[in-house]
Amino acid sequence: MLNTMYLQIKQADIGYDKPLISNADANLNLGEVCLLIGNNGVGKTTLIKSVLHQTHLLSGEISINHKNIKHLSVKEIAEYIAIVFSKSVIPQNHTVEDLISLGKYIYYPYYFELKKEDKQEVSEIIRELNLDQYKHTLLRNLSDGNLQKAFIGRALTQNSPIIILDEPTTHLDEKNKIIILKTLRKLAKQQNKLILFSSHDWRLAKEFADKIWYVKDQKLYSGMVEDILLQHEELVNPSLFEVNKNFVPPHIAAPDFYKEMLYSILQKNFQKDLSSLHFELQDKIWVISHDSSEHQCESFEEIVNFVRTIY
Amino acid sequence: MSKKFKILCLLLLIAILSATVINLNTGFLSLNLNDFLGEAANSQIAEIRVNRVLVMLLAGISIPTSGFLMQEYFQNPLAGPDILGITSIASLSVAFYIFFSYNIDLPEFLQNSFLSLSSIAGSFVLMLLLLSMSKRFTDKSHLIIFGFLISAFAGAIVSLLQFYAENQSLKNYVLWSFGANNMVSRSQIYVLTLLVLIGSFMSFKSIKPLIGNSLGTAYAQSLGVNLNHLKLFIIIASSLLSASVTAFLGPILFVGIIVPHFCRLIYNPAKLWQQWGLNMLLGMLMMMLFSIIAEKTQIPLNVISSLFGIPVILTMLLKQNKV
Numbered sequence: 001m002l003n004t005m006y007l008q009i010k011q012a013d014i015g016y017d018k019p020l021i022s023n024a025d026a027n028l029n030l031g032e033v034c035l036l037i038g039n040n041g042v043g044k045t046t047l048i049k050s051v052l053h054q055t056h057l058l059s060g061e062i063s064i065n066h067k068n069i070k071h072l073s074v075k076e077i078a079e080y081i082a083i084v085f086s087k088s089v090i091p092q093n094h095t096v097e098d099l100i101s102l103g104k105y106i107y108y109p110y111y112f113e114l115k116k117e118d119k120q121e122v123s124e125i126i127r128e129l130n131l132d133q134y135k136h137t138l139l140r141n142l143s144d145g146n147l148q149k150a151f152i153g154r155a156l157t158q159n160s161p162i163i164i165l166d167e168p169t170t171h172l173d174e175k176n177k178i179i180i181l182k183t184l185r186k187l188a189k190q191q192n193k194l195i196l197f198s199s200h201d202w203r204l205a206k207e208f209a210d211k212i213w214y215v216k217d218q219k220l221y222s223g224m225v226e227d228i229l230l231q232h233e234e235l236v237n238p239s240l241f242e243v244n245k246n247f248v249p250p251h252i253a254a255p256d257f258y259k260e261m262l263y264s265i266l267q268k269n270f271q272k273d274l275s276s277l278h279f280e281l282q283d284k285i286w287v288i289s290h291d292s293s294e295h296q297c298e299s300f301e302e303i304v305n306f307v308r309t310i311y
Numbered sequence: 312m313s314k315k316f317k318i319l320c321l322l323l324l325i326a327i328l329s330a331t332v333i334n335l336n337t338g339f340l341s342l343n344l345n346d347f348l349g350e351a352a353n354s355q356i357a358e359i360r361v362n363r364v365l366v367m368l369l370a371g372i373s374i375p376t377s378g379f380l381m382q383e384y385f386q387n388p389l390a391g392p393d394i395l396g397i398t399s400i401a402s403l404s405v406a407f408y409i410f411f412s413y414n415i416d417l418p419e420f421l422q423n424s425f426l427s428l429s430s431i432a433g434s435f436v437l438m439l440l441l442l443s444m445s446k447r448f449t450d451k452s453h454l455i456i457f458g459f460l461i462s463a464f465a466g467a468i469v470s471l472l473q474f475y476a477e478n479q480s481l482k483n484y485v486l487w488s489f490g491a492n493n494m495v496s497r498s499q500i501y502v503l504t505l506l507v508l509i510g511s512f513m514s515f516k517s518i519k520p521l522i523g524n525s526l527g528t529a530y531a532q533s534l535g536v537n538l539n540h541l542k543l544f545i546i547i548a549s550s551l552l553s554a555s556v557t558a559f560l561g562p563i564l565f566v567g568i569i570v571p572h573f574c575r576l577i578y579n580p581a582k583l584w585q586q587w588g589l590n591m592l593l594g595m596l597m598m599m600l601f602s603i604i605a606e607k608t609q610i611p612l613n614v615i616s617s618l619f620g621i622p623v624i625l626t627m628l629l630k631q632n633k634v
Contacts, residue, residue, distance in 0.1 A: 054532055074535035081533075089527030092386065093580035102526070105534050111519050112584050 005066075006030050006194055007051070007162060009220075012060030014043060014050045019058050019218065021047060026213055026222035028196065030161060033188045035205050035225070036198035038215030044198045047215065048166055051196075053077055064162070078106045082155035084148075086167035096134045096142070096150050100126060103157025125153050129183070145176030152183065163187065165197035169205070177201065181208040248273040254281035262286075265300050272311055279303075316585050319578060323592035327368075330599035334367070335360050337606045358497070366495045366503070367602045370560055371595030373507050373552035376514050378567025379574075379590045383521050383583065384545045385451055388575075388627070392553035392567040395441060395454065395546065396461030397434050401557040402488060403465040404433025409484045410472045426487070427499060427558040431506075434554030437461065441546050446539070487561050489611030495559050503559050510551035517544040518583050525581075564613050565620025566601075570594045572627055 005027040013019040020043030028034050038044050049055040051062055053069045062069050064080045072080070082103070091099075104118050105111055114122070126135055129149045134142060142150065148168060155163050165184070169177040185208045188195045196213075199205040206212065212228040214221040214235075221228055229235050247267050252259045258281050266274060278289040286303060288295045290310060297303045336342065338360060342353050377392035385394070393399060408429035441457075448454045473481055495503070523536035531538060556563065574580075574589040601619075605612045 052533060074532075078533060078535055083530070083533045085529050088530055089386070089525075091525040091581070092388075093575065094525065095579075095581070098579070098581035099526075102522075102534075105523055109519075110584075111522055 004029055006064065007196070008063045008066075009051075010061050010063070012050070012062060013058035014047055014055075015058055016046070016055070021215060021220050022218050024060070024220035026220055028194055028211065030194050031188055031192045032211055033185055033195045033209045034197075034211040034213055034222075035202060035209035036196060036213045036215070037200075037202045038198075042215045043218075044215060045166060047213075047220075048083075048164055048196075048198070051164065052081060052083060075106055078158070078160070080160050081162040081164055082158035082160040084151050084155045084163065084165040084168055086170050088151070090139050090147075092138075092140065094139050095136045096126065096131055096139065096146075096153075097122065097136060099139055099150050100153040100157050103154045103159070106158065122157055125156050129153050129156075144171050145173070145179070148172060148176070148180060149183075152180070156187070161192070162194045162196070165195070167199060168197055169199055169201060174204075177204060181205060184208065246271040246273075248275045250274040250277035250279055252279045254279065261300070262303070265304060266307070269304055270307060270311065274307070277307070277310075316578060316588075319589065320592060323589070323596055327592065327596050327599060330596060330603065331364055331368075334364050334599055334603050334606070337603050359494075362495055362497060362500060363602060363606075364599070365500050366560060367598040368595050369500070369503055369507050370556045370563060370566075371598035372591045373510060373556045373594075374563055374567045374598075375570035375574075375590040375594035376511065376587065377549045377552040379571040379587060380514060380517060380521075380545055380549050381567075382571050384517075384524070384541075385455060388572060389568065389624070390455075391565075392549060393458075393462065393562075395437075395458040395549065396465065397437060397550050397553050398557050398562045399462035399465035400437040401430040401434045401554055402562060403469055404429045405487055405561075406469045406472050406484055407433075409487070410476045410480045424499065427502075430558035431554060434550060434558070438546065438550040438554070441550070442543060445542050445546060489561065489613050499559055503555055506551055506555035510548050510555065513544050513548035513551065514587065517541060517548055518587060520544070522583050560612075562613065563616065565616045565624070566594065566597060569620050569623045570597060572623070 006029050008027040009024050012021075012024045014021040014024060024047075036044050036047070046055060050057055051069070053062075053072070053074075064072070064077075069077060101114055101118075101122050104114060104122075107118075108114075123135075126132055129152070131146060131149060131153065134146055134150075139147060139150065152163075152165070152168070155165075163184075168184075169180055172180065181204070184195050184197065187193045188210075197205070202212075206225050206229070209225050211222065212225045214228050214232060216232070221232070223231075247270065249263055249266065252262055254262065262279060276290065280287045280289070284298070286297045288297060288303070288306065295306055297306055335357075338356070340353060340356060342357055342360075374392055378390070381390040381392060381394050382388055384390075405426060408426055412425070441454075444457070445454070448457065469484075473484065476484070520531075520536045520538075520541040523534045524531045524538070524541060528538060553567070570590055570593050571586070574586050574593055578585055578589055580586060601612055601615050604610070604615050608615075
């Protein structure tokens with residue numbers, strides 16, 4: 001594909017008075033899904049605003065389709081990028097159809113009334129997003145998941161090659177998170193759009209992304225998802241959170257998932273040194289070796305009670 | 312334009328026409344067609360009635376539009392044309408004029424003009440003040456607070472003036488505040504028409520940015536809406552429209568709040584262009600009807616609009632709470 005470096009950040013300093021991100025270099029192509037991660041306040045939203053040219057770069061340049069955004073008018077940028085914020089003012093009297101139709105706003109000088117083709121396009125997008133039954137429902141009566149889908153629908157209607165989403169899955173349950181993420185990936189692959197979105201729930205989101213932009217310590221690290229994750233250990237440590245200093249884990253021979261569950265329940269209940277214990281999972285039964293005796297438990301509840309008797 | 316909208320407009324136009332004919336026939340004397348057309352005996356009275364109808368039509372265009380713009384801009388269904396303090400300042404200017412011109416002998420026909428002039432002048436000064444301070448009011452709610460303070464300030468001064476005023480001045484002021492001073496001359500109507508045209512043009516420029524503003528400022532920016540321009544257009548449009556009508560007719564209460572509300576009930580409230588059109592049509596109809604009632608019952612216009620408006624707004628509030 002000739003669409004290399006559709007969105008390009010070149011040696012950019014991003015921030016307000018002082019740079020939040022220094023010397024950022026990154027690029028994305030059409031058809032790619034990129035996940036933007038980093039702690040709160042690290043500069044993700046500022047980065048997004050800089051790409052939208054709502055905030056000026058302190059140095060360097062950002063270009064879309066090889067055009068420096070400094071030379072693009074607001075309307076031209078809107079034709080390239082459609083944005084979805086995580087929360088917005090919900091207009092009191094708008095229906096789903098009204099909201100999604102707003103995607104066409106930039107294409108009309110006065111926006112009197114949508115043309116027939118545009119009305120049809122809006123109806124199609126509503127159908128694709130499974131919002132047909134809510135077409136004439138007021139926005140304030142929608143569930144969070146459907147509301148978010150409606151806002152994505154508005155961005156879709158804008159017909160721009162790039163869609164940027166700021167925390168699109170934040171107040172959604174797991175099921176809706178997956179629906180949104182699947183939709184985004186489908187948009188990238190089937191309609192050749194460039195999707196950039198930030199998320200705190202990156203462990204789930206990374207399953208749907210091609211690239212990651214990781215903002216840490218005023219730097220922007222970009223690359224393929226798996227490469228970045230391996231390069232930054234703090235991201236990939238398995239969820240063996242060390243909540244308690246006094247806890248020393250026992251030996252555990254079991255598949256990763258069971259190991260994690262056992263570790264978790266022992267750590268929660270015992271702030272002790274359990275290294276003299278040995279746990280092994282045999283056929284769904286836990287065999288616990290302690291000193292020279294063996295004991296068998298089936299459920300975690302039994303294990304906890306057993307370990308309590310020892311200590 | 313959807314079919315429903317066209318039908319609504321047609322119905323409203325027919326109603327306005329009927330109300331106009333009734334209005335022209337309402338009054339102490341009964342007139343016939345000749346009086347309106349030629350130099351017949353009662354032509355002068357006919358002219359007064361025509362003026363009355365024209366003024367009501369102009370008021371019906373302006374006041375609801377002003378309220379509509381305020382309600383959309385501040386996303387508040389209870390906002391009215393006076394939210395920026397325009398009507399209060401107009402009242403203050405008129406109060407100043409009435410109470411301080413007591414000793415000056417002005418011919419009758421000039422009195423009316425100076426009254427309107429002072430009202431417009433005062434509102435104009437406020438509008439300039441709002442425009443110059445609009446850059447400082449980045450938060451919309453600050454604008455509302457400023458308007459509220461202005462209204463309170465103006466009200467306090469007017470009370471002070473009333474306290475020290477002569478009886479006749481006091482009565483004159485109170486009568487003016489009842490609204491619908493019916494003696495608007497043809498030349499004054501021309502001035503009013505010009506002001507309404509400018510205000511309507513500014514409204515025209517506001518509608519598309521208002522639509523883009525409906526999702527909040529973050530989205531508005533990304534859609535290319537110039538928020539500063541929107542603020543300016545809204546301030547100028549709303550001020551001109553309400554100030555000019557207030558100057559010639561006195562303050563008109565409640566109409567600016569309830570007409571937009573009714574329009575939202577009868578047609579899709581998200582379609583702002585159509586809402587503006589309906590506001591103007593329904594506004595003309597309502598002013599015409601109120602004027603007929605005022606003429607027949609001799610009750611001042613503001614009393615009628617209050618009697619009608621207060622229960623309407625109350626039901627509005629109660630319905631909102633239920634939802």
